[in-house]
Structures are given as C-alpha cells and as structure tokens.
Amino acid sequence: GKFSKSRGVGVFGDMAKDTGIPADIWRFYLLYLRPEGQDSAFSWTDLMLKNNSELLNNLGNFINRAGMFVCKFFGGTVPNMVLTPDDKRLLARVTLELHQYHQLLEKVRWV
Numbered sequence: 573g574k575f576s577k578s579r580g581v582g583v584f585g586d587m588a589k590d591t592g593i594p595a596d597i598w599r600f601y602l603l604y605l606r607p608e609g610q611d612s613a614f615s616w617t618d619l620m621l622k623n624n625s626e627l628l629n630n631l632g633n634f635i636n637r638a639g640m641f642v643c644k645f646f647g648g649t650v651p652n653m654v655l656t657p658d659d660k661r662l663l664a665r666v667t668l669e670l671h672q673y674h675q676l677l678e679k680v681r682w683v
Contacts, residue, residue: 583614593619600627 583591588598601619604626642650655663 597623597627 601622604622605614605618642648
C-alpha cells in the first residue's frame, strides 16, 4: 500500500538493510518506481517481479548478446580502442555534460 512515514507504513532504510537485499537492487527498483508527481505503491511481489524480469532478464540478455557479439566478430577478445579526434571531442563533451548533471543532482533538496 501507500507509504506513510507518520503512520510507520512502508519499508524504511533500516528495514531495507535488514532484508539482506543488496543496495543496488533497491536502487534499481526505487528509480524504476519513482513517482512522477504522485504517490507510488510498493509491493514485495512487484519488487521481485521487476528485479527478475526487468533487471536480471534484460541485463542478462544484454550481457549475453554483447559476449556473443565479441566472440562472433572479434574472436572472443575485445580489441584495443583507437580514438579519433572526433571520438575525443565527443568524450570531452559527454564528460562535461555528466559533470554538470552530477552538480545538478547534488543541488536537489528533498522536501
């Protein structure tokens, strides 16, 4: 049901820690479920479903496909990357954008 801090309804930091579920799984699920201007509902069944179907299946599929691609086209070895000047400019731009994004995230204040 709906979380309510004042009524003690929900899974809070200490309770989440006590479950033994790794923090990265909680992070994934909470980001997946995060409300967009409305309340969200939590259920253990949904946590399990999203972890198994969205995270494990999709991530596992991605890793499997990447591994098969490397084996099929590169003899099972990832080749050394040679960056062009355009690649380096792109990396510099992405690095700048990520730095600015991180700064904006740090400025967020929870109310």
